Amino acid sequence: MNILVCISNVPDTTSKINFNDDNKGLNTAGLQFIINPYDEIALTRALELTEKAGGTVTVINVGDASTEPTIRKALAIGATDAVRINAAPRDAFFVASQIAHFAKGKNYDLILCGRESIDYNGAQVTAMIAELLDLPAITIVKMLEINGNTATLEREIEGGKEIVDCPLPLVAGASEGMAEPRIPNMRGIMSARTKPLVAVEPIAIDQLTEIVGYDKPKPRSTVNLISSDDVDKLVQLLHTEAKVI
């Protein structure tokens, strides 16, 4: 089984986010970048599947050379090889088009993404890749099992779960629960040194969207502590201020 795992390079979850002076781009100064956590779940599940059934796990990232430490970490965790499409990701369609173009004709049994990236949270790439390759897309997947040529997937839906059977190949977006992310060990880090990481030039894609600007949310208001004895006041505030009851 050959699996393609799409990984994004995103700011660490504890990062303080700032924008450039014109508010049109992320200010990356001082930011730590990590593998998008949902993509890490997808990668781990891909490794578990190929460890059981044999095969390869290729990771692909659309990004400039600065994303290579993130890709190298994916190799250290256990991916077989890696591809970097040498372009800064502009939007979801750009990224999906590059990945679909790369994957076309390579007969991957499974293409896995995270359900969304934690930076822009677009949650579009999974479905777009599937559409561009004319494959089924299954999003927000909490469990993925493969039996022969069929995948059984469990999806998170409002108030419950949905169980889907789907023939391979398919594109799926991984969510929590699919696998427990692995921490690279020293042997993995050493072996990642010699694993192939190939940079591929991007294809030309029309720009469909343009970022006009970013804005930060209003700073959080202060916490209003209520004494544990004063249930009446809490109820009143939940009603009048929070307006939730």
Added chain:
Amino acid sequence: MLLNYKGLAQKIGVFLYKTSNNSTEKIYLLYPNFSKYKTLLLRHKKNKEMATDRFQGVDYFQIDELLTEEHILVRNSVRDWVKREVSPIIEDYAQRAEFPKQIIKGLADIGAFGPYIPAEYGGGGMDQISYGLIMQEIERGDSGVRSTASVQSSLVMYPIYTYGSEEQRKKYLPGLAKGDLMGCFGLTEPDHGSNPSGMLSNIKDAGSHYILNGSKMWISNAPFADIAVVWAKDEAGDIRGMVIERGMEGFTTPETHGKWSLRASATGELVFDNVKVPKENIFPNVKGLKGPLGCLNSARYGIAWGAIGAAMDCYDSALRYSKERVQFGKPIGGFQLTQKKLAEMVTEITKAQLLAWRLGVLKNENRASAQQISMAKRNNVNMALQIAREARQIHGGMGITGEYPIMRHMMNLESVITYEGTHDIHLLITGMDVTGINAFN
């Protein structure tokens, strides 16, 4: 409990249900909102030891830029592992003075045993800076856990690799790297600590084997170790190294109890009562004090990095606490005396980081002298201990509790400043090096 959940639920006429797992209890208040129920989640920690580890690294001088991408990946991976496997349990084990044996497998899997031993013997094949960073991150969790990894790597695997025969290397190193075999190191004796050359442990040639007699003290990992690298004098008075295996007749390892330091690490004695040692267990390639001192150089180098970890954890905790703790109407971090402590801490950590990094570069090039290693060990451990004490003050009364790692680090560092060459002995090593005059005796 912060709120009287039940009373609240009754008061506002909503449903309430409770879920819990090992670490947290979640209480949901469900209230109607148009067609759906919405949930209001209240949670509190069931177990204080399970508090999230919010540690963030310290890099005031962009020292990361001196490291390679791979070094940073090594450090971050071990940091993640410590947050997942060590921080949640260590305080509890330290309080109970018990070694968390289950982490041996994790230490082996992550690659903390013999990172710089070549891969053909099961080691990591990494450089010395990677080794240092691994020690830093493990000691950020706990000096006792770092001690276990240091002993296994530098005091057991290193001598077997450096002084051992090919048969000895093949017999022991792969099992040690996997954690299937655990080792300890016997040099210090009850009456010979800073002066190891006066040791009384001895071997006598008995034809087909040697007979070993003597005892060793303050031995990390001794109570559970499968093998011990032991140093003893032969009949010619030369110090020889050898591997002693658990189960050899006359070899016992009584545990040392009642420690106020390294409580999550097992310490013991090694007692040899006419132990028959096969001749093939003696290291063929070293004689004299330079054998154990070579091991100590490697371990002390790791300690110079490890201490930075303990210091960073104390600083990180103190910095966060000083921003959260409000007195006289403002966070205590806003007072000059607190800022003085914090500013000095980050300054000292930065200096120690640069010292360790430079020592790592020299060690990678095989140019680090024993004297340079002494200076770095002495400076960095003392730095960490002073920071632990200052950080304890910033935490006020909270600093003495197990809610924060400070007191545990501080007590651990009292051992670290004494073992592997005391603070004073390292000073005399520098003194002798710069003056050319021996002040030891």
